Amino acid sequence: MKLSKYIVTSSYNDKVLLFSTLSRTIIALPIKYKEYIEKKADLTLIFNESETSYLVKHNFLVDKNQNETEEVLKGFKEYQKKQDSDVYELQITPSANCQLGCDYCGQKHTKQKIEPFNEAKILSHIEKRINTLGSKYLSVQWYGAEPLTAMTSIRSISSKISEFCKQNSVTYMSNIITNGVLLTEPVFFELTAMNVTRFQITIDGNKNEHDKRRFLKNGGGSFDRIFSNLLSICKSTFLTQMFIL
Numbered sequence: 541m542k543l544s545k546y547i548v549t550s551s552y553n554d555k556v557l558l559f560s561t562l563s564r565t566i567i568a569l570p571i572k573y574k575e576y577i578e579k580k581a582d583l584t585l586i587f588n589e590s591e592t593s594y595l596v597k598h599n600f601l602v603d604k605n606q607n608e609t610e611e612v613l614k615g616f617k618e619y620q621k622k623q624d625s626d627v628y629e630l631q632i633t634p635s636a637n638c639q640l641g642c643d644y645c646g647q648k649h650t651k652q653k654i655e656p657f658n659e660a661k662i663l664s665h666i667e668k669r670i671n672t673l674g675s676k677y678l679s680v681q682w683y684g685a686e687p688l689t690a691m692t693s694i695r696s697i698s699s700k701i702s703e704f705c706k707q708n709s710v711t712y713m714s715n716i717i718t719n720g721v722l723l724t725e726p727v728f729f730e731l732t733a734m735n736v737t738r739f740q741i742t743i744d745g746n747k748n749e750h751d752k753r754r755f756l757k758n759g760g761g762s763f764d765r766i767f768s769n770l771l772s773i774c775k776s777t778f779l780t781q782m783f784i785l
């Protein structure tokens with residue numbers, strides 16, 4: 541057994557906290573186990589059978605040979621197949637690049653972006669799917685690598701999609717998964733004007749823990765920059781909901 545790569549750890553007083561991003565479960569262990577966890581030692585040596593089975597059930601421990609990244613990607617593809625026909629959901633990856641080099645990232649980053657001629661193909665795909673499914677809603681998720689490294693493509697594609705939806709009485713909604721590094725206040729407002737109503741920004745624990753895992757490729761942590769972007773957005777707008785997981 542090995543510790544899942546999708547665990548975020550943090551210390552609080554005399555406890556070490558483990559959060560499984562797959563099962564969304566958090567456990568608190570005595571601080572004496574911190575060293576085992578940092579060294580990624582075999583935790584089955586310190587837990588009894590029923591504790592081990594709890595940890596396996598909630599994705600803290602996985603089989604030594606398990607390829608977790610492959611399984612996450614497979615689960616994601618299965619989720620995509622189960623789409624409600626009333627709402628056509630589409631994920632667009634405008635950039636294959638990212639400024640961060642997170643230790644658990646399963647992607648290969650390149651400088652590739654969507655070429656303008658491919659924008660027409662995306663539009664034609666949306667048109668065909670909406671007509672076939674008879675969908676009344678279109679939901680686009682901007683996803684990456686890091687989508688905000690291709691803001692020009694997001695602008696251009698968004699404006700074409702909005703125009704198409706207006707002409708075809710389709711309600712357009714959008715959301716983005718971003719690392720938050722480029723999510724400055726002006727970018728946030730520009731995105732909201734393009735119908736982006738939900739922002740999912742990953743912060744892996746406190747500054748210390750986050751910077752250990754989500755560091756900039758050119759050196760240094762990313763926590764301060766992301767946190768300062770979020771603070772300035774919170775100060776200048778009225779957010780209806782903010783979830784911190």
Ligand code: SF4
Pocket residue numbers: 638639640641642644645646647684685686719754
């Ligand atoms: S921010 Fe996302 S895409 Fe970029 S390195 Fe981290 S996990 Fe990978």
